Amino acid sequence: MIHTRSLTKRYGPVLAVDSVDLDVRKGDIYGFLGANGSGKTTTVRMLLGLVLATSGGIELLGRPIPGAAREVLPQVGSLVEGPAAYGHLSGRANLSLFDAMGVGGRRRTRQQRIDEVLEQVGLTEVGRRPVKAYSLGMRQRLGLAAALLRSPRLLVLDEPTNGLDPQGIREIRELLLQLHATGTTVFLSSHLLAEVEQLCTRVGVLDRGRLVLQEELAVLQAPTGRTFVRTPDPDRAQALLDGRVESRDGRQLLVRGTDAAQINAQLVAAGVRVDELGPERRTLEQVVLEATEQAPVGSSRP
């Protein structure tokens, strides 16, 4: 759905995005991670034809951007760096104007589609109020409604849960999962690891303009081949499992081997008390930190 080739953007001497090869497949919920200032927003803007790449190519839905923007973009819903709307107009009026712009918004179905998306994002009741009376979260939902207005095949969302309360975040997450279930591919750019971890099937990590990681979340979180043990008797446990303990951190041990049951039996048989024990899985945070720490500051290539 999204495919970039050596995508590069240079602002004067600053390399904002450096040879990024994104690969978002149909049916993905792709989490695009990166610290603030890592080039995420610039990449998203390039994908949508707002910013022109210095070099490299972009394909969206199999067509080149910005060349085929006219055919492709009507099938893409997006939220870039926060929502925007005309404050003096109502939410409905904003959606109506937005739909009437450019190609692809059919007039006959417009009111019906607006009703649908307002309901989807939970704004039905305030749709007729002027946007300047909206809270930050309501504006965010309106932005999302605008993105959904034309039942897009691909959603490109930049920080979609910004400004939402926990309840709102959960609603949006459910909405995205529901859309995903009906066949929408979602590209989610975020700096919130937890959000990505809960939602995404694939992850890409951008660090200082370079894509340092791009992998299925399931692969990243696969068991590491080690077993994690927490015990009030770490010394005894270490002695018992001598040679297999890879690292020790206070009362926590990492033990080589995936057979947790066998290790447990061995410890218990020796009278070592066990608080917690299981196969080690890395958190996304660890993965991201590892990936970003690998790259020394200032080098242009890993």
Place this chain on the structure above:
Amino acid sequence: MIVVELVKMLRRPRTWVTIGMLNALPTLVAVLLALTDLGPRPGTGPAFLSAVLTDGTLFPLAALAIVLPFLLPIAVAVFSGDAIAGEAAAGTLRYMVIRPVGRTTLLVAKLVSVIAFVLLAVLVVAATAYVMGTLLLGDQTGATTSVSGTSLSATQISGRTALSIGYVVLSMLGVAAIALFLSTVTDSSLGAALGALGVLVASSLLFTLDAAAALQPYLPTRYWLSFVDLFRDPILWRDVVRGVVLQGVYVAVFLGASWANFTTKDITS
């Protein structure tokens, strides 16, 4: 897209506030004239203002002459300067472009919407002035006198008034195109509007300077007051035609520059 821009313009409170303000000055002038009966000395003051004392039906033209040199261009510069820069500042520009709205289409739609605003503003000013003129200053003569001293029938007067309204609207094209271009250069609406006003102030200054005589035929404000020529008998088309052509050239040049600048501009707002 043009329809969308027109709807946006019409639903904007600023549009109607501006039109109200444009109407305020001619109305004040009408009231003052009615109270004091003091016209400007010949050769001074806005066109037609001495004539309206005896013929209130000419007040729409006097009102145009009052708003044309300053108020109307300021309003046009503000609206046109806001066209792209304002959308950029509000963040809506990026959503327009990824809708997608063609960038050239957007520029043309914005220019059309500014011109529609001028037309609306001028029509409201003329209509208000007609009402004020006939109510406050009265129509004491029955027939209207042309600038050349001949009598014009009601049909002729309304035809020529319509022509002059059209001419005033076209006269604003140059300012609108300059402000639109500046609006694509900066993200600050105020900067774009003030830049366009700067051009106008410079143009008005050069217009009064004999040393700049060689430049004068190319100044955007050069033929603004030529709508008076439509009320001579017979009509003196010379400057009116030149004014329209000149505005056309300004539109071509600055719309072209806007296109050159905006089509591949990175939208980072």
Place this chain on the structure above:
Amino acid sequence: MTPQRRWFLVGVGVLLLIAIPVAVRSLPATESDVTAADLLAKVQASGSVRYSGYAEAVGGLQLPVTDRFSDLATLLGERTRLRVWWRSPESWRVDAIGLTGETDLIRDLGGLATWEYEAARVTFTADAPVRLPRTADLVPAVLGRQLLGEAESDEVARLPAERVAGRDVPGLRLTPRDPQTTIDHVDAWVDPQTGLVLRVEVYGAGTSPVMSTSFRSLSTEAPALSEGTFTPPPGAEVRVEEAVDIAAAADQFAPVRPPGTLVGLDRRPSEGVGAVGDYGRGVTRLVAIPLWDDAADPLRDQLETTPGARVGRRGTVVTVGPLGLMLTPNRFETPNWLLAGTVSRQTLARAAAELEGAARVLQ
């Protein structure tokens, strides 16, 4: 398309927009093989040509006069835009166009009507043979005939053709041979078919003209000008005045008669009553106007405060470019003479001295 290519396209467009009119304008005019003498004869025979058009005149003379002469100062010192419909010397209309109004002279069977739009005023007078210059005199064809009408063929030479009002017209240079004159030369471009002068440039000592006037558009079809008299529009103030200006009034009512020659210049035959003396020929002209004290005193005050003015025993002298003005002192029982013309300071002083002795006061 890359931004560079788009900017290039726009640049080329702008250049074309500027260059095409410039190129069209700078195309050389077709030269004519008419001789200077033939062309001059054409001008002198062009009195009955009918035409209409639009002309612009630029005067570069800042006359230090106000009050009753202020129209004259505007005429000689500023840009005047004129619309002309000319059927004959007794039937014409000349509109002087302003930004916000116009002042029109309409000459018809009823005499001369002046319409001032901004004052909504019509003034009817008899057209006077003796008067101050007026806007209608700036029409190139009128001024050209005035300046070239009495020239002789050995005073003129050909100039290259130029394009005036869309026509390629040959030029003519008049270099006057009168010793008194301050006019260096007069350049005129003449339509060889009709003899109408389409552009006139008058040069004093400097390199730029002190007065230039040129048609910008011209039609030689009979102008659509209503026959009969000018009808004042309803609501206009209507006045009837006995004289068109202060010179015409002086000519009719001043009780003096100037001599037949002055500083060697012959007095011109006049249809007027005769108190104003008009001397000279073509571009060399000197007029002597007797003024009443109420007109002369403020003018004298004005002239005396003008930089470069010389106040002598015989009067106050001011020169503006090639134009000299002299006003004699206020003396009991003799009129104040205003002498004006394209003559030098010294000639003016001599003229004042001659007038003192030669002017006849009617009792």
